[in-house]
Amino acid sequence: SLLLEGKVAMISGAASPRGIGLATARMFARHGAKVVVLDLDEKAAAEAAASIGPGHRGYACNVADRDACQKAADRAVADFGRIDILINNAGITQPVKTLEIDPASWDRILDVNLRGVLYLSQAVIPQMKKQGGGSVACMSSVSAQRGGGILGGPHYSAAKAGVLGLAKAMAREFGPDNIRFNCVTPGLIDTDITSGKLDDAKKAEIAATIPLNRLGKADEIAGAYLFLASELSGYITGAVIDVNGGMLI
């Protein structure tokens, strides 16, 4: 049977053609969900939603803008009458070292990766409470656990570590409302954010250091999100799922 039949799922940062968000939107749709694609540009979000199939929606939503997050949640409720699942997936990175981080880049990285998780969660929680529950999955990273990856700077590690703390705190606070909060910590996944910036030689060099000897696929993160969104994980909250090919062994 379909894992998300009758569910409405809102996914941030889901318009990028090769990204994890759109792969997730497609997988959720295949499992019976109606999907709301959120991304910076309204046209790109709408086109991404249309590419999944009929009946899905795409809205502009800068997750770092609190009003925009509330507006997106309101539109989803107006269009579908409910929100069952939130995937806090939007994120940006910047490959710099500590001494190169200036106040503006610190703010930019923290705003999208961490503040955005708070704002979008705040926007959906009252609706989920009304409905008697929901599931929220948040995008962290192996960078949070290892103190840096290949492409994220220290501010990115800090933001993604912040996501773990924030999600756990919300898991504790909203457990009694049957709203679950969990995180995914991917290793290096083949999307524009990463391999778009790496040549084949560099990719092969990195792959050799990973026990599974390859980068991950966007669908392999979507699969973890699907598990966390569905009732298969109904008794899991405050958890962190590593999807990293063994990078932390």
Ligand code: NAD
């Ligand atoms: P991507 O660049 O393809 O997707 C990110 C999406 O977020 C884009 O569509 C972008 O337009 C959108 N976005 C950026 N700023 C936004 C904002 N302020 N509001 C709304 N949307 C915004 O990259 P991806 O690899 O699919 O990344 C998805 C998430 O996975 C990110 O949070 C990233 O940090 C995280 N992540 C990626 C990897 C990896 O190796 N690719 C590893 C660990 C974590």
